[in-house]
Amino acid sequence: MAGKVALLLWAQTLGFAGTQTTWIIVEPPWMPAVLWDRVTLTCQGSGTSSATTWYKNGRCWGQQGHDRLTVTENGTYECNRTSTGLSLPVRVLDDWLVLQVPAWPLLEGDTVTLRCRDRQNNLVTWVSFYHEEKQLVELRNGTELTLFPLQLHHSGRYHCRGWLKDREWVVSTPVTVTVHVAAGVGGALLFLLLLVGVIVAWHRWHCVAARKQQERPPPDPTAPPKGGKVPYIHGVSSKQARWSPDVTVPQDPQETYVELWGSHRRPWEPGDIYGNVL
Secondary structure, eight states: OOOHHHHHEEEEEEEETTTOOEEEEESSOEEEEETOOOOEEEEEEOOGGGGGGEETTTTEOOOTTEEEEEEEEEEEEEETTTTTTTTEEEEEEOSSSEEEHHHOOOEOOOOOOEEETTTTSSSSEEEEETTTTTTEEESOOEEEEEEOOGGGGEEEEEEEEEEEEETTTEEEEEEEEOOTTTTHHHHHHHHHHHHHHHHHHHHHHHHHHHHHHHSSSOOOSSSTTTTTOOOOOOSSTTTTTOTTTOOOOOOOOOOOOOOOOOOTSSOOHOOOOOOOHE
């Protein structure tokens, strides 16, 4: 079940990245599958199950239009969906000794277990594991090898060799292990985080700009209009005052208040006015 979930998550990641593909889910989740297990293959991809076509060793196989297939013969199986095309091949073996790896994508940093199985279940002894023809370990009674943490250099061809009762030494068919760079998923998540950050920053900037616009004071009604012409005033006597050539003469009359002085160089008073009249 865990393998099925992992494979589905991987397929969803490919879909998120814009890659539409067809793939096969294997139960039990081990590759290559073995005939002495009850193996079920499920075809996944775009479209309905009625659009599914199965192939065995390159030829149409079984009843078409079903997305699930119970394997009864060894061979290489593929499925096709009209919308997403042909899947990668899945091998089902019926050998005396088989090296199996988990049937889901292996990422850097993961833990993976390789197991060496014989057709009669655990009658194999003195198991040796090999990577690219180089012996990694020899186990007298064990049949599994755990690699942790996975690194890119762990990719390559693996096989196992063991002693089978009444059959002497037997060597398994080589299996290719591919370790994927985990940055593919991490890069997608980083892109999402950056996108969210940009959206949040833009929203905050928009709110601040709107708040400043509301807090700005209303324009001064006495201020001259934009583009208008204002008098050029220089601090000289009235006789020397000059106007800029661009000055627009006001149309409304201006009021000037002047304090009048009497004949004795003092301000006029109301009594002076009456005195002159009398």
